[in-house]
Amino acid sequence: MKVIGICGSPRKGNTEWMLRKLLEGVAKAGIDTELILLRERDIKACDGCLSCEAGGKERKGVCSIQDDMQQIYPRLIKADGxxxxxPVYFEMLSGLLKGFMDRTCPIWPRLELKPIVGIAVAEESTGRVIHNLRTYASVCGMRWVGHVTALAKTPKQVSNDRGVERRLAMLARKLIDALMT
Ligand SMILES: Cc1cc2nc3c(=O)[nH]c(=O)nc-3n(C[C@H](O)[C@H](O)[C@H](O)COP(=O)(O)O)c2cc1C
Incomplete structure (x- = not known):
C-alpha cells in the first residue's frame, strides 16, 4: 500500500512539516509513503485544450504537455491514498496546488474512491481552504477522510505546536483505517 503527499507550498515551511509528520504516522503501519514537493517540479499550467477528454467515455486520459506530470500520473493512479x-493564500488554496489539481484532468476519474486527507496552514484564518480541498475530492469521487488545520506564519512555527502534532497523528490513524476498509 502507498500514500502520496502533495505539498502545495512554494517554501520549505509549515505545510511541508505537517505533511511529513502525517506521512511518518502512516509509515508506522508499514505503509509506503512519498512526498511530492510541487515547488521542485516542472509542472506547467493546464492550457485548457481538453484533448485529454477526447473520445467521451473512452477518454484518452493523456496530457499533451510534456513535463513532470507525465511521471506523476502513473504514481497517482497507483496510490492507495x-x-x-x-498554505492558505487569500483564504483559499495556493496557486501551486490548484495548478496541480487542474493538471489531474486527464486522470481524475481514476482517483475515484481513493481516501484523501487535507492539511492547511494559515497565519490567522483558514477561510474556504478546506471547502476548496473537499470540493476537489468530491468532484473526483474520492473518499474524504478528514483534515488538520493550523495557524502559523513563519516557516518553522508550526513545529512547536504539540496540539497540531497530536492531531496529525490522529489523522494518520484515520487514514490507515480508511485504507483498510
Ligand atoms: C500570498 C499570500 C497570501 C496569504 N494569505 C493568507 C490569508 O488569506 N489568511 C491567512 O491567515 N494567512 C495568509 N497567508 C499566510 C500564510 O498562510 C502562512 O504564512 C502560512 O504559514 C504559510 O505556510 P507555509 O509555511 O507552508 O508556506 C498568506 C501568505 C502569502 C504568501
Missing part, C-alpha cells in the same frame, strides 16, 4: 497540503 492521498494527502493534499496547502
Amino acid at each position: 492521498l494527502a493534499f497540503g496547502t
